[in-house]
Amino acid sequence: MNNDQTLVCKDCSKDFIFSVRDQEFFASKNFNPPVRCSDCRAIVKQRKMEQGGDRGGYHPDRGGGGGRNRY
Numbered sequence: 001m002n003n004d005q006t007l008v009c010k011d012c013s014k015d016f017i018f019s020v021r022d023q024e025f026f027a028s029k030n031f032n033p034p035v036r037c038s039d040c041r042a043i044v045k046q047r048k049m050e051q052g053g054d055r056g057g058y059h060p061d062r063g064g065g066g067g068r069n070r071y
Contacts, residue, residue, distance in 0.1 A: 009037040011044075 005018040016037035026033060036044065 005033075007033065007035075009040050010035045011040040012037065 002020065004020055005023065006015050007018050008015055014037055018033055
């Protein structure tokens with residue numbers, strides 16, 4: 001992880017930078033790399049808030065979470 005990476009947003013197909021600093025943070029938390037640019041992440045977050053917010057369940061981009069186990 002010596003260089004910034006250019007990734008492509010899965011929603012808008014625009015390039016965005018995944019900085020070395022962000023790569024180190026994601027790796028330290030065992031997160032997968034982001035799949036959306038910051039603008040599209042904000043849109044998704046806003047939609048979730050409008051639908052009643054994040055209920056603390058499992059989230060594949062953040063790992064773990066609260067709530068009951070779903071097997």
